[in-house]
Amino acid sequence: MIPADLGLPGLFDVHVHFLPPNIQAAVWRQFDEAGPKIGRSWPIRYRGTDEERVEQLRSFGVRRFTALPYAHKPGVADYLNGWAADFADRVPECVRSATFFPEEHVGQYVPAAIAAGVEVFKLHTQVGEFLLDDPILDPAWEAIAASGTPVVIHVGSGPVGNAFTGPEHLRRLLAKHPDVRVIVAHLGAPEFADFLGLAERYEHTHLDTTMVFTDFFVPFPDELVPRLAGLGDKILYGSDFPSLPYEYGHQFDGLARLLGRAPGLDEDWLRKVCWYNAERLFPSPNRSTP
Ligand SMILES: [Zn+2]
Numbered sequence: 477m478i479p480a481d482l483g484l485p486g487l488f489d490v491h492v493h494f495l496p497p498n499i500q501a502a503v504w505r506q507f508d509e510a511g512p513k514i515g516r517s518w519p520i521r522y523r524g525t526d527e528e529r530v531e532q533l534r535s536f537g538v539r540r541f542t543a544l545p546y547a548h549k550p551g552v553a554d555y556l557n558g559w560a561a562d563f564a565d566r567v568p569e570c571v572r573s574a575t576f577f578p579e580e581h582v583g584q585y586v587p588a589a590i591a592a593g594v595e596v597f598k599l600h601t602q603v604g605e606f607l608l609d610d611p612i613l614d615p616a617w618e619a620i621a622a623s624g625t626p627v628v629i630h631v632g633s634g635p636v637g638n639a640f641t642g643p644e645h646l647r648r649l650l651a652k653h654p655d656v657r658v659i660v661a662h663l664g665a666p667e668f669a670d671f672l673g674l675a676e677r678y679e680h681t682h683l684d685t686t687m688v689f690t691d692f693f694v695p696f697p698d699e700l701v702p703r704l705a706g707l708g709d710k711i712l713y714g715s716d717f718p719s720l721p722y723e724y725g726h727q728f729d730g731l732a733r734l735l736g737r738a739p740g741l742d743e744d745w746l747r748k749v750c751w752y753n754a755e756r757l758f759p760s761p762n763r764s765t766p
Pocket residue numbers: 491493716
């Protein structure tokens with residue numbers, strides 16, 4: 477799927493979900509019903525078993541990917557993280573992924589997860605309805621900042637905003653913990669300009685491309701396109717596979733269409749976005765078992 481002349485080892489997709497089958501089924505029911513957090517018809521295209529979906533990613537040329545779990549209430553992060561650890565043990569391309577929630581013991585299980593080899597965390601404030609700067613999370617953020625473990629955060633107000641989404645939430649977190657390696661999901665959609673501004677201001681704040689530049693999603697404003705070039709070291713390819721209402725390759729095509737639209741949006745930029753920026757953040761697969 478990726479043009480061979482780009483010369484990449486493959487795609488590095490930093491925004492992929494694999495969840496325990498019962499939870500995945502519940503999430504897809506939300507999409508099928510266009511539930512209140514979805515807000516529109518969203519026919520999911522990739523509904524196979526875990527094994528089938530791993531094979532699909534391989535067939536698309538994806539050579540490394542995350543398996544981002546996220547908690548919608550207290551008391552489930554442990555279960556999700558245990559499942560995600562087993563998944564990473566059996567899928568060599570998987571970046572070891574985990575989540576956390578503002579709850580008792582979060583200050584213990586996050587450092588333990590890092591010690592056990594977790595390479596990325598995922599938070600979803602729209603679904604979980606919590607504040608990123610909830611004081612109960614401070615010990616977790618301190619451990620994450622000290623270890624440099626990246627955290628993918630869905631905190632933009634797309635597809636449906638609530639009291640826990642929007643740039644001010646990340647701004648408050650970064651004021652307290654500026655060194656946390658954040659990856660803002662969906663380029664912060666729809667508050668693109670504010671989240672681009674945070675990535676420009678904070679050395680360790682990044683953005684992922686998930687669903688942006690596709691025909692399905694909130695349009696990316698033309699006037700912001702030149703700023704994507706300046707952020708060429710901080711933008712990471714992400715897709716949201718498997719919960720896609722279109723063909724997987726459509727995400728890459730959307731990025732390729734940006735080339736030439738502003739100075740610096742060239743093939744080197746695309747190579748960094750699709751592979752090298754993520755490889756720098758996730759340098760070596762952390763495998764506790766072969
Ligand atoms: Zn996602």
